[in-house]
Amino acid sequence: MKxxxxxxxxxxxxxxxxxxxxxxxTFGIPLLFSSTEQQIVEQTQYIAIINYESSxxxxxxxxxxxxxxxxxxxxxIDEAIRNGTVAAGVEIPRDFDNRILNEQNVNITIYYDxxxxxxxxxxxxxxxxxxxYSKNTVDERLVNREIDPQILSPxxxxxxxVATKDEVxxxxxxxxxxxxxxxxxxxxxxxAAIDLTVGEKERHTLEAxxxxxxxxxxxITGKFLAVFSTTLVSIAFIMLSLSGSVGYLSTLxxxxxQIFLTLQTSIIVFVILSLMAIMIASLGMAIASxxxxxxxxxxxxxxxxxxxxxxxxxxxxxxxxxxxxxPFLVPILNVTLIIQEVLVNNxxxxxxxxxxxxxxxxxxxxxxIASWIFHKESLLFxx
Amino acid sequence: xxxIQNVSKWFGKFKAVDNINIEVxxxxxxxxxxxxxxxxxxxxxxVSTVFQPSEGNITVNGFNSKSDSSKVRxxxxxxxxxxxxxxxxxxxxxxxxxxxxxxxxxxxxDDKIDEVLEKLSLVEYxxxxxxxxxxxxxxxxxxARAIIHEPPVFIFDEPTSGLDVISSRAVLDFVKQCKDDxxxxxxxSHSMYExxxxxxxxxxxxxxxxxxxxxxxxxxxxxxxxxxxFITAVKGERS
Numbered sequence: 001m002k003x004x005x006x007x008x009x010x011x012x013x014x015x016x017x018x019x020x021x022x023x024x025x026t027f028g029i030p031l032l033f034s035s036t037e038q039q040i041v042e043q044t045q046y047i048a049i050i051n052y053e054s055s056x057x058x059x060x061x062x063x064x065x066x067x068x069x070x071x072x073x074x075x076x077i078d079e080a081i082r083n084g085t086v087a088a089g090v091e092i093p094r095d096f097d098n099r100i101l102n103e104q105n106v107n108i109t110i111y112y113d114x115x116x117x118x119x120x121x122x123x124x125x126x127x128x129x130x131x132x133y134s135k136n137t138v139d140e141r142l143v144n145r146e147i148d149p150q151i152l153s154p155x156x157x158x159x160x161x162v163a164t165k166d167e168v169x170x171x172x173x174x175x176x177x178x179x180x181x182x183x184x185x186x187x188x189x190x191x192a193a194i195d196l197t198v199g200e201k202e203r204h205t206l207e208a209x210x211x212x213x214x215x216x217x218x219x220i221t222g223k224f225l226a227v228f229s230t231t232l233v234s235i236a237f238i239m240l241s242l243s244g245s246v247g248y249l250s251t252l253x254x255x256x257x258q259i260f261l262t263l264q265t266s267i268i269v270f271v272i273l274s275l276m277a278i279m280i281a282s283l284g285m286a287i288a289s290x291x292x293x294x295x296x297x298x299x300x301x302x303x304x305x306x307x308x309x310x311x312x313x314x315x316x317x318x319x320x321x322x323x324x325x326x327p328f329l330v331p332i333l334n335v336t337l338i339i340q341e342v343l344v345n346n347x348x349x350x351x352x353x354x355x356x357x358x359x360x361x362x363x364x365x366x367x368x369i370a371s372w373i374f375h376k377e378s379l380l381f382x383x
Numbered sequence: 384x385x386x387i388q389n390v391s392k393w394f395g396k397f398k399a400v401d402n403i404n405i406e407v408x409x410x411x412x413x414x415x416x417x418x419x420x421x422x423x424x425x426x427x428x429x430v431s432t433v434f435q436p437s438e439g440n441i442t443v444n445g446f447n448s449k450s451d452s453s454k455v456r457x458x459x460x461x462x463x464x465x466x467x468x469x470x471x472x473x474x475x476x477x478x479x480x481x482x483x484x485x486x487x488x489x490x491x492x493d494d495k496i497d498e499v500l501e502k503l504s505l506v507e508y509x510x511x512x513x514x515x516x517x518x519x520x521x522x523x524x525x526x527a528r529a530i531i532h533e534p535p536v537f538i539f540d541e542p543t544s545g546l547d548v549i550s551s552r553a554v555l556d557f558v559k560q561c562k563d564d565x566x567x568x569x570x571x572s573h574s575m576y577e578x579x580x581x582x583x584x585x586x587x588x589x590x591x592x593x594x595x596x597x598x599x600x601x602x603x604x605x606x607x608x609x610x611x612x613f614i615t616a617v618k619g620e621r622s
Binding site: 002003006007203204205206207208209210211212214215377378381 | 394435459461481485528
């Protein structure tokens with residue numbers, strides 16, 4: 001244990017990464033994303049109107065809005081959009097005003113670049129403007145006929161969110177954090193597992209260990225506990241870092257980013273992650289015991305990390321209200337889902353029981369495999 | 384003290400040790416002499432229970448290596464060829480760790496460590512991290528780690544390999560001192576000179592087979608020197 005705690009690689013994975021990555025992920029990236037998105041929306045986008053001369057009024061209305069500005073271009077619209085001269089273009093027919101006046105349909109084409117964020121924002125703004133323009137035109141025509149425009153809206157819809165502020169913030173947190181937590185826990189655990197198993201082979205300390213009075217079963221148990229303890233340290237740092245980030249975030253009045261983490265939810269998340277740590281430690285031990293070298297262990301464990309990432313992000317496509325019980329038998333995914341449930345204050349005891357049981361059963365199987373490899377000289381000393 | 388009877392060891396289709404028989408008496412230094420890959424290390428690993436024999440039986444101090452492996456391990460101190468220390472731990476920490484793994488009472492362990500450090504002239508390096516020690520001192524720490532629980536049997540696998548003359552001499556003197564203390568030692572080497580100097584009996588092992596077992600005294604009488612006896616035995620096998 002003392003040896004791995006003096007290992008810079010393990011320290012980096014268990015202490016430094018949580019301290020740096022959690023604040024970065026929980027508040028740095030969303031803040032950056034939010035501010036970039038906000039900046040684009042607040043900016044004025046330049047657009048071109050093809051046949052603008054056919055409706056001075058329409059052009060003035062768009063140009064008059066603060067968020068869009070009409071410019072004249074001297075090249076084809078698609079080229080102007082691609083080289084960034086304008087963010088989007090609107091093509092109106094040459095007889096635009098006449099058709100509106102005569103209450104005829106008007107076909108309008110919007111040109112934009114779906115791969116450009118700015119162009120997408122301009123497209124949305126144009127759509128919003130056209131929708132409003134269309135509604136005003138209809139209203140005007142109805143009023144001219146002495147008909148109340150409300151007749152076109154027999155049902156008025158008002159959405160009322162029943163989720164509490166805590167539940168909403170918990171949901172936001174639950175989208176970002178579970179995959180991140182899983183990956184950090186897995187990385188910390190895997191490094192320690194490699195160091196204590198295949199690391200012993202590479203340092204040539206394994207043989208000396210095997211000839212002590214301690215049985216191989218006790219040796220593997222001790223190693224497992226050391227890996228587990230290291231991962232627990234990592235989780236403790238994750239929770240501290242998370243509390244710090246969330247605490248700092250709560251002092252910022254950034255709308256839609258208020259995140260809520262109580263002592264109670266922190267404890268439950270800690271316990272759930274510790275369960276996952278048991279499984280990760282067992283998995284790491286089983287795989288790394290079989291490997292001949294660090295390199296080989298990494299070759300085996302890297303795909304495992306990818307699998308962990310995929311399973312963690314698997315929760316993105318699922319709604320925790322109606323996913324059934326099967327996902328709670330799938331390792332990693334079930335832990336992610338339980339953390340989500342905890343964070344939205346909707347923990348289901350049956351889901352928790354299934355997660356705990358399946359995680360422990362898988363851990364026991366994996367640790368048995370690691371122990372078997374430790375007893376099997378042809379596997380432990382593979383040539 | 385050590386009895387190896389009709390022992391063979393297979394690794395897949397490769398027979399590393401072929402039906403060997405060795406008896407080592409209490410207080411004796413028994414040398415396993417052979418070229419690299421002859422089967423010395425595999426034999427010592429079987430005695431120390433790292434490997435189990437594919438055929439035959441090994442007993443150490445009356446305990447069978449298969450059925451009483453933990454008792455066998457309590458009775459041996461094994462020094463593998465590779466030093467293998469934890470570079471991030473100090474010499475004292477490494478020795479203590481192995482003392483605990485060998486069931487030494489924690490209240491007595493510090494006194495025992497001091498004793499071993501003194502015996503191996505390691506006192507001034509006790510609190511230095513192993514990664515910072517010289518090759519010779521690393522080997523001494525590895526020896527201290529192997530003997531901290533004071534077993535009656537020591538198994539040394541090429542303990543002077545890679546050491547300078549001074550360090551080699553210190554190790555050889557220590558092995559002799561162990562014999563004087565009444566320990567039984569199974570010592571492997573490919574050096575004729577050190578084997579001849581410290582061993583009471585030797586077995587020449589080649590391609591997994593024992594070609595010759597005899598006392599050093601008798602070998603000298605018969606062949607003049609161990610080197611001549613070894614070459615005669617190996618050449619005889621090859622022809």
